[in-house]
Amino acid sequence: MKRVYVNEEWCLGCRLCEYHCAFANSGKTHMASALMNVKIRPNIRVEDDGKVCYAVSCRHCEEPLCVTSCITGALTRENGVITIDGARCVGCFTCVLSCPYGCVRPTGQGAMQKCELCLTNGGVPRCVIGCPNNAIVFEER
Amino acid sequence: MAFTLLFPDFDILRDPNRCIKCRVCERQCANEVHQYDEEHDIMLADENKCVDCQRCVTLCPTKALRICENEQVFRKNANWRAQTIKEIYRQAESGGVLLSSMGNPEPFPVYWDKTLINASQVTNPSIDPLREPMETKVFLGKKPEMIERSADGTLKTELTPQLELKVPLMFSAMSFGSISYNAHKSLAMAATELGICYNTGEGGLHEDFYQYGKNTIVQVASGRFGVHKGYLEAGAAIEIKMGQGAKPGIGGHLPGTKIVGEVSRTRMIPEGSDAISPAPHHDIYSIEDLRQLVYSLKEATRYAKPIIVKVAAVHNIAAIASGIARSGADIIAIDGFRGGTGAAPTRIRDNVGIPIELALASVDARLREEGIRNSVSLVVGGSIRSSADVVKAIALGADACYIATAALLAMGCHLCRSCQAGKCNWGIATQQPDLVKRVNPDIAAPRLVNLITAWGHEIKELLGGMGINSIEALRGNRLMLRGIGLNEKELSILGIAHAGE
Ligand code: SF4
Ligand code: SF4
Numbered sequence: 001m002k003r004v005y006v007n008e009e010w011c012l013g014c015r016l017c018e019y020h021c022a023f024a025n026s027g028k029t030h031m032a033s034a035l036m037n038v039k040i041r042p043n044i045r046v047e048d049d050g051k052v053c054y055a056v057s058c059r060h061c062e063e064p065l066c067v068t069s070c071i072t073g074a075l076t077r078e079n080g081v082i083t084i085d086g087a088r089c090v091g092c093f094t095c096v097l098s099c100p101y102g103c104v105r106p107t108g109q110g111a112m113q114k115c116e117l118c119l120t121n122g123g124v125p126r127c128v129i130g131c132p133n134n135a136i137v138f139e140e141r
Numbered sequence: 142m143a144f145t146l147l148f149p150d151f152d153i154l155r156d157p158n159r160c161i162k163c164r165v166c167e168r169q170c171a172n173e174v175h176q177y178d179e180e181h182d183i184m185l186a187d188e189n190k191c192v193d194c195q196r197c198v199t200l201c202p203t204k205a206l207r208i209c210e211n212e213q214v215f216r217k218n219a220n221w222r223a224q225t226i227k228e229i230y231r232q233a234e235s236g237g238v239l240l241s242s243m244g245n246p247e248p249f250p251v252y253w254d255k256t257l258i259n260a261s262q263v264t265n266p267s268i269d270p271l272r273e274p275m276e277t278k279v280f281l282g283k284k285p286e287m288i289e290r291s292a293d294g295t296l297k298t299e300l301t302p303q304l305e306l307k308v309p310l311m312f313s314a315m316s317f318g319s320i321s322y323n324a325h326k327s328l329a330m331a332a333t334e335l336g337i338c339y340n341t342g343e344g345g346l347h348e349d350f351y352q353y354g355k356n357t358i359v360q361v362a363s364g365r366f367g368v369h370k371g372y373l374e375a376g377a378a379i380e381i382k383m384g385q386g387a388k389p390g391i392g393g394h395l396p397g398t399k400i401v402g403e404v405s406r407t408r409m410i411p412e413g414s415d416a417i418s419p420a421p422h423h424d425i426y427s428i429e430d431l432r433q434l435v436y437s438l439k440e441a442t443r444y445a446k447p448i449i450v451k452v453a454a455v456h457n458i459a460a461i462a463s464g465i466a467r468s469g470a471d472i473i474a475i476d477g478f479r480g481g482t483g484a485a486p487t488r489i490r491d492n493v494g495i496p497i498e499l500a501l502a503s504v505d506a507r508l509r510e511e512g513i514r515n516s517v518s519l520v521v522g523g524s525i526r527s528s529a530d531v532v533k534a535i536a537l538g539a540d541a542c543y544i545a546t547a548a549l550l551a552m553g554c555h556l557c558r559s560c561q562a563g564k565c566n567w568g569i570a571t572q573q574p575d576l577v578k579r580v581n582p583d584i585a586a587p588r589l590v591n592l593i594t595a596w597g598h599e600i601k602e603l604l605g606g607m608g609i610n611s612i613e614a615l616r617g618n619r620l621m622l623r624g625i626g627l628n629e630k631e632l633s634i635l636g637i638a639h640a641g642e
Binding site: 009010011012013014015016018019020023031032035036038130132133134135 | 158159160161163164165168169199200202203205575578579581583584
């Protein structure tokens with residue numbers, strides 16, 4: 001199954017992926033109108049210590065700790081993709097604590113959010129399309 | 142003095158209705174032009190440092206940025222142009238030689254643009270390259286005067302080594318050091334896929350690139366950096382660099398700050414030491430001396446590889462080329478005065494040398510007159526910008542063309558001409574690891590392949606239009622060219638008639 005992989009060798013730390021992710025999940029058609037004066041909450045985040053940088057996003061684990069730990073069944077894994085049902089999430093943060101990659105985060109409006117591989121945004125993750133250096137790829141491995 | 146008389150060359154326009162303060166521009170500009178001001182939540186810019194490389198413009202996700210010419214003017218003066226005044230200010234501040242990079246940008250005539258190509262009509266049919274075979278392959282090297290065969294038809298004449306190219310194009314010398322590892326790798330990968338050659342320049346050959354040897358021209362220059370037996374044997378041909386179009390008559394200087402890690406290892410000189418290539422080869426003061434080096438290199442590689450001698454196009458280039466043709470060299474490469482460089486003194490780049498078009502025409506004519514045209518192939522470079530330039534060069538007598546600036550452009554270069562600063566935002570002319578990363582060979586190599594493939598198609602179209610089906614049949618066919626707006630002298634040097642004649 002195709003997943004998002006990041007090649008640290010090519011990650012520039014430009015953070016464009018973060019903005020493309022936030023835009024993709026904003027439901028708006030223009031990036032400026034979606035992100036102007038907004039504190040973005042992207043599902044992919046760049047780790048950068050000044051020397052090494054790379055983007056981190058949900059691995060869609062085979063045995064996902066977030067799904068196992070979810071107390072309401074809001075997180076599910078179907079066809080290899082882990083998605084979250086915001087309506088069922090009660091905001092207990094258990095998944096946030098259990099994800100070893102820090103890839104489940106609060107939306108700020110009660111429920112949690114995570115990468116769903118842009119299933120509803122055209123099918124190809126927008127971080128992949130927006131990466132200027134092919135550091136993020138969407139492929140079978 | 143607490144202030145500078147210089148004002149910025151560019152203005153940075155940021156559309157506040159688009160900027161989302163993502164700070165991508167700030168992270169991408171190695172010149173530290175953009176800055177986020179936390180206190181006021183705004184993006185600021187210090188345009189003094191901007192070189193108009195357009196990295197920020199390209200990556201800004203909302204296209205909020207534009208780099209424009211600064212509208213600030215000096216009082217109009219046809220003699221003292223703004224640039225001249227600024228250069229004087231700069232030298233008054235620094236006391237130093239002005240440095241520049243890439244090719245001569247001054248408005249000298251471009252003869253390619255004053256030359257037109259012929260096409261067939263009525264009496265001689267044109268050829269459709271999509272329906273009929275068309276040969277763009279060329280072989281560079283000495284050609285035999287005659288061919289002898291034995292009774293059973295096998296070849297008796299011993300052929301000298303030839304460089305085979307699928308299209309009459311090669312990437313010209315750019316050293317690992319002047320350009321980055323990734324840029325070098327991209328050129329090597331593309332040349333291999335295209336069946337052409339790239340050129341190491343005088344920086345030696347990184348051990349990772351020996352695998353591309355069949356498509357590599359290894360250069361021997363006056364500094365002899367990175368030259369050893371394995372290196373000579375690795376390449377498909379060996380080039381002796383006598384001169385470079387951007388800076389004829391002077392050597393090279395790669396500052397110690399760029400001689401780091403792999404560059405130092407590949408050049409076989411200590412880290413941090415300046416790599417200085419002397420202006421002349423200290424063992425070459427005559428054609429006889431050159432002949433010795435040509436034969437030393439042939440001897441070292443068992444006469445298996447063609448030897449190229451590269452010179453800059455200067456005033457008496459025809460006589461020089463005639464000498465080189467007699468030195469045992471197989472190929473002469475001539476670099477015109479618009480050829481690029483990673484760094485050259487501005488005055489030399491902009492005032493020394495002659496246009497490649499004139500140099501090529503006079504060299505080809507001279508070698509023909511002397512009956513030695515077949516003893517060498519001619520490769521020309523120094524601002525070949527399109528497939529049309531290639532076709533015109535071949536009609537003027539070239540066997541193939543060298544391109545470098547066009548290749549760099551394909552990899553992202555925006556001709557900001559700041560290579561000498563070593564902070565290329567496009568990851569090409571830099572050794573800074575965070576910048577080198579910006580050229581991903583998996584992106585850059587296919588772009589180079591695309592460029593050359595596109596030119597290949599266009600060359601076929603142009604050939605077909607003339608009713609010619611091979612590069613060989615166009616070479617030196619000056620009847621296919623006409624000048625436009627050229628005077629008698631220019632036409633006679635180019636050996637072409639005027640349009641309408
Ligand atoms: S990259 Fe564009 S949108 Fe982002 S801060 Fe710079 S100007 Fe603004
Ligand atoms: S130097 Fe390049 S990246 Fe920096 S501001 Fe100027 S154009 Fe943008």
